[in-house]
Amino acid sequence: MQLEQKNVLLGISGGIAAYKTPDLVRKIKAQGANVRVMLTESASHFVSTLALQAVSGEKVSTHLLDEDAELGMGHIELARWADIFLVAPATANTIAKLTHGIADDLLTTLALATTAPLLVAPAMNQQMWAAKATVDNIATLTDRGAVMLGPAAGEQACGDVGYGRMLEPEEIVAALDSFASINMADTQTIMGEENANKFFSGMNIMITAGPTREAIDPVRYISNHSSGKMGYAIAYAASQLGAKVTLVSGPVNIPPPEQVEVESVVSAQEMYDAVMGDIASQDIFIACAAVADYRVDNASDQKMKKNKDQGLTLSFTQNPDILKSVAALENAPFTVGFAAETQDVVQYAKSKLERKKLNMIAANDVSKPGLGFNSDKNALIVITPNTKFDLVQASKDSLALSLLKLVEQEYKATQKSR
Template structure:
């Protein structure tokens, strides 16, 4: 599986990710491709013609009407030459022009003039990616069977975190190999490597639950939902179809994820069991309240006595109930502990019949609740893997790759 002897036309537009394109050319040529590069006017501010010419071995083109090109019409020459066209990075402006058939420079003109398959790797600020206009343009491009590679989620050059990062250069090259192969078996092998959760239905819970006391008060906990949302984002990046059941959090809903908002533990239990039958993997990351009020007051409780006693009853155990299903999904629990982490995590793993559990020490103020970073120790029946402190998006990716490997092993 490669791009051996394929003519790949790489269009580079003016995003900060353009600095990665010399390495992208190297990755494409390593797959056997013949690469020629077209730079937009704004891309020249981020990457030089000389560097791209050096790595591709071919002259770089920038102008629509080039006296050195065939009959002065470079777009016709390129259109006839290309076996596939890749635009990376593809800015929001470029996507808009492609979606509406504009042809005001060499790159957009040759796209219209070529019958070659077109792939784009979007790269932009997360808010620009989420903007209704960009999403509408994305829909138009998808409707025309244009290959959309990414974007990924993570920290961006502007400091924002979210969708909009261009895929890594090796991911783009590997995706092109996968998508440009005529056989299903070839694509499946690459998907398994680059998208280890491809074809998997993943159900995730995140955030806290709120157990009402009266119309204005509730019992809850310190969970921010960041770890669960990171898992949902990365599961989608790794190829899964993701359903996220979320308690109340102050986080934007992840793009391309089916997010279901709930409040109480009973509501979360109901939402999980409405979707668990379709799930291949269930990850219980939510900090679900163990108890709820036996009697919720319909009116606000007035302050009167110096003491007040609340009667609590146990909530259903969502994780244990899923793990007990006869044909249930691969089940991953979380254990947030303040002491004897390994002992309590292994006990929970065995007692609830889980496939895997990820434990974290929430007594450490640098990780866990409301923090950007976390560290996990992952336990299964016969293994223990320590994942060191890092940002939750990176940690989520590592954990999901461990889960994918174990799911694959279990299916053999």
């Protein structure tokens, strides 16, 4: 249990979902963590301090100035005690305060006083969640390093249906456990210190990124919405962690990462040729590119002219499967796939992992607004043959580090088993 003996400070703001927090506290403690709780004044209308004290075994804090604390500064004591600061539920009002540094109660003051990572479980009406002010506030918080846990979609207390429901307690605990296992070592320190432990030192890692373009004629093509941002973030992070990185990139509009060898390609066939031409020297292969499954059969050498009296019919043929081909090699590198899905994400990702005989797959739901293609943020479900990790919504730079930490762990495990 990754939360064993971790100090989790839970801040509860005034949403109807607060009634779930005694169960949340109980489930966090069941993972071996220490839990202290604070309530805002409005939260006390939805859940009692007595119930929370009973399940936490600790005094519940409600006021900024605590007469029982040394010099009345209980907030400083709590700020120093916390390893993780979790706000659940986090109302739109609380999120706005956290964003703008307003410290007018115990919860918001602690957010400024603590150095613990901030995890936020939003809970609000679906229209409040979609409001531009909230969208901008969430973007600002995540850019500063806060981690969003949810929200989920479904029927809400007001009768509306949509995103805004707080995650269920067991989902929040799973996310906390995943966060603790990956992030408590402080990946920012790994990236920032000159003498940091570069755990990919001396290793070769090949990464594919971006879309491919399949020509219809010299001026038209078929492609997809991939921006290449996730693959480029992984390539940069891997290079900072000591790897010699080869980035095979489709057409993108972002600059190449420093200290990374970039091979630019256009079509799926070109990407296949580039990968297979150098794969024998690679220790790890991460297939982040959105490769076209099909190409136009007999693409025209000249620009096709419109015939106003006729439609246009194109026939297609399958492109080579880069990921499957690499994983099938006799001395295959540790192989990581990506799966961008719009439904049944875990089911499809597991099927792809098994069908292509991969070591790991990172799946994301590109139907969720603000995540995936062309966004600076993402959330991943990372699956191996024996485990599953939820990497909650964060910047792609942050996710790249979290993913690579998992790759390192699983790679070492496979080497030991050989």
